[in-house]
Amino acid sequence: MPLEVQLRPKVRYKQPQRLNFVSILMLAFLALLGYCLYAIWPALSLRSNVESELGDALTGFWRLNNVGESAVRMQLPEIKRKMVERLRKLGVRDKSLEVIFHHNKKTVAIEARFTTSFTFPGTAKTVSVRFKPRVETDAARVDW
Secondary structure: OOOOOOOOOOOOOOOOOOHHHHHHHEEEEEEEHHHHHHHHHHHOOOOOOOOHHHHHHHHHHHHHHHHHHHHHHHHHHHHHHHHHHHHHHHHOOOOOEEEEEEEOOOOEEEEEEEEEEEEOOOOOOOOEEEEEEEEEEEEEEEEO
């Protein structure tokens, strides 16, 4: 006599609602992230533009470094003054802006140190951030 096997009834699980605590929490987190990026974006954009400007000036400083130390000493104050002017036009308002030129036989680098601030919209909260963008390259001369 064959044994009769009883099948269990199919389990029906409760489906979560479309709008629940987790989805609301994720939406609030994304909104907060977007709000912070909106507030910080001008400062990040300024840093990127400064780094790009330093990169543009690095080629001329590299050429000058290959000419010789006396040429660097003579022309460096003028180059530094022009670089500060260009960074001011870019939007750097920090009065203690520093542009530092590093050079030796192995590397050539330009660094800018400045502070900028941003304000969170809808609040009076202002945050100051110190940036130190630096660009550098190898100072070796390439002979083709």
